[in-house]
Amino acid sequence: MAYEVKTVESKEQWDSFVTSHPEANFLQSWQWGEFHTSRSKTIVRRGIYDDNKLVAVYTGHVEPARRGIHLEIAGGPIVDWQNQSLVEKVFADIADMAKRLGCVYVRIRPQLLDSPTARHQFGNLGLKKAPMYLSVELAGVIDLTKTDQEILQGMRQRLRRALRKAEKNTITVEKSTDPAAIKEFYKIQLQTAGRHQFVAFSEDFLTKQFAAFAKDNSAVLYTAKYQGEILAQNFMIFYGNEASYHYGVSTELGTTLSGAPLLHLQAMRDARERGITRYNFWGIVDETDTNHRFYGVSVFKRGFGVEELRYLPAHDLIINRTAYLKTKLIETTRRKIRRV
Numbered sequence: 001m002a003y004e005v006k007t008v009e010s011k012e013q014w015d016s017f018v019t020s021h022p023e024a025n026f027l028q029s030w031q032w033g034e035f036h037t038s039r040s041k042t043i044v045r046r047g048i049y050d051d052n053k054l055v056a057v058y059t060g061h062v063e064p065a066r067r068g069i070h071l072e073i074a075g076g077p078i079v080d081w082q083n084q085s086l087v088e089k090v091f092a093d094i095a096d097m098a099k100r101l102g103c104v105y106v107r108i109r110p111q112l113l114d115s116p117t118a119r120h121q122f123g124n125l126g127l128k129k130a131p132m133y134l135s136v137e138l139a140g141v142i143d144l145t146k147t148d149q150e151i152l153q154g155m156r157q158r159l160r161r162a163l164r165k166a167e168k169n170t171i172t173v174e175k176s177t178d179p180a181a182i183k184e185f186y187k188i189q190l191q192t193a194g195r196h197q198f199v200a201f202s203e204d205f206l207t208k209q210f211a212a213f214a215k216d217n218s219a220v221l222y223t224a225k226y227q228g229e230i231l232a233q234n235f236m237i238f239y240g241n242e243a244s245y246h247y248g249v250s251t252e253l254g255t256t257l258s259g260a261p262l263l264h265l266q267a268m269r270d271a272r273e274r275g276i277t278r279y280n281f282w283g284i285v286d287e288t289d290t291n292h293r294f295y296g297v298s299v300f301k302r303g304f305g306v307e308e309l310r311y312l313p314a315h316d317l318i319i320n321r322t323a324y325l326k327t328k329l330i331e332t333t334r335r336k337i338r339r340v
Contacts, residue, residue: 003050003055003089004049005046005047006046007045008046008047013054014030015029017047017054017057018030019239019241021078022240024078024111024240024241024242025111025239025240025280026242026244027074028058028059028074028075028111029218030059031212031215031216031239033045033059033061035208035213038208038212039204039205041062041063042062043059043061043062044058044059044097046058046059046093046097048090048093055080056077056079056080056086056090057076057077057078058073058076058079058090058094059073060072060074060076060106062101067330068323068326068327069103069104070104070327071105072106072107073094073106073107073108074134074135075110075111076108076111077094077110087121087125088125095317099319103319104318104319104320105316105319105320105327106316107134107315107316108314108315108316109134109312109313109314109315113309113310113312114137114310114312114313115312119312122312122315125317128318129313129314129316130313130315131328131332132331133313133314135314136283136311137283137314138283138284138308138309139282139308139309140280140281140284140301140302140304140307141278141280141281141306141309142268142278142281142305144277144278144279145277148268151305155303155304155305156304156305159303162258162261163258163261165257165258167262170226171225171226171257171259172224173222173223173262174223175221175222176220177214177220178214178221179214181223182206182221182235183207184230184233185221185233185249186201186202186206188230188249188251189206189247189249191249191251192249206247210235213237213239217238218237218239219235219237220238220270222236222266222267223263224254224259224262226259229251230251231251231253231254231257231260232248232249232260232263233248233249233250234248234260234267238270238271238274238276241278242276242278242280243267243271243274244280245279245280246282248260248263267279281301281306284301284302284306284308285298287302
């Protein structure tokens with residue numbers, strides 16, 4: 001079979017293909033590439049065609065890291081994993097593009113559930129498990145074909161009490177698609193990062209990311225307020241079949257008055273109105289990993305009664321084996337220090 005591989009130039013063609021796959025999310029969207037372009041990153045958007053019909057795609061961006069220049073492909077490629085000849089064509093093109101771009105390796109975290117079969121397939125393609133994660137590997141999701149009442153019944157009692165408390169306190173929810181609103185989100189993120197000991201994203205990073213999706217009404221900032229004071233904010237992305245809780249922040253007052261659960265319920269209702277059937281709380285950590293810095297927030301997310309999806313962990317396609325040794329050493333050490 002003679003496949004044709006080329007750069008995809010049409011946003012409409014790209015998003016139509018990606019959103020036709022229910023497992024896909026915004027990490028392979030056209031807008032995700034636009035975000036990286038706005039940050040002066042080199043991106044690739046490649047499509048594989050069979051008789052002029054698009055049958056697989058992948059998008060990624062080049063990270064000019066000192067530990068090793070590499071191509072990152074998160075949530076992709078979008079391909080029929082049962083079609084081995086097509087999969088091989090995709091990965092041959094990925095390797096070729098990485099070489100052209102001067103990359104030491106390619107890091108890939110596919111939208112593929114973890115299994116011995118998937119690991120064997122990646123091993124046969126010449127990939128090795130990466131020393132550092134790429135995007136979410138364990139996600140908590142909720143089926144939005146359920147009603148509000150069914151979702152509430154599946155929640156832990158503590159969360160249901162928090163929601164009743166929020167309603168009793170007449171907490172309000174506001175929505176915005178204005179990138180300028182990220183300024184306040186960024187300020188609260190700095191406070192949240194201080195309390196939970198993580199490195200905050202820059203205001204520029206958050207604003208450009210939000211702006212890339214807000215152009216299509218795909219990004220919404222939800223804000224819970226009590227008597228005019230902000231309690232919590234959620235940065236949501238709606239794309240294809242998935243509503244993603246991408247980032248969230250809360251004030252000290254918000255931790256007392258429990259504004260965050262109310263934001264999630266509202267976002268779920270809005271997602272249903274868009275025809276979306278999956279709500280993704282994004283990353284969680286194993287219940288036994290009590291020393292992980294995100295263990296606490298994972299407990300909160302599990303409180304909603306999520307179904308856990310474990311994706312195949314990040315794998316590396318090594319282009320320059322000698323230079324890659326430096327990357328592996330640095331990242332193995334870094335992961336231990338950061339407790340991630």
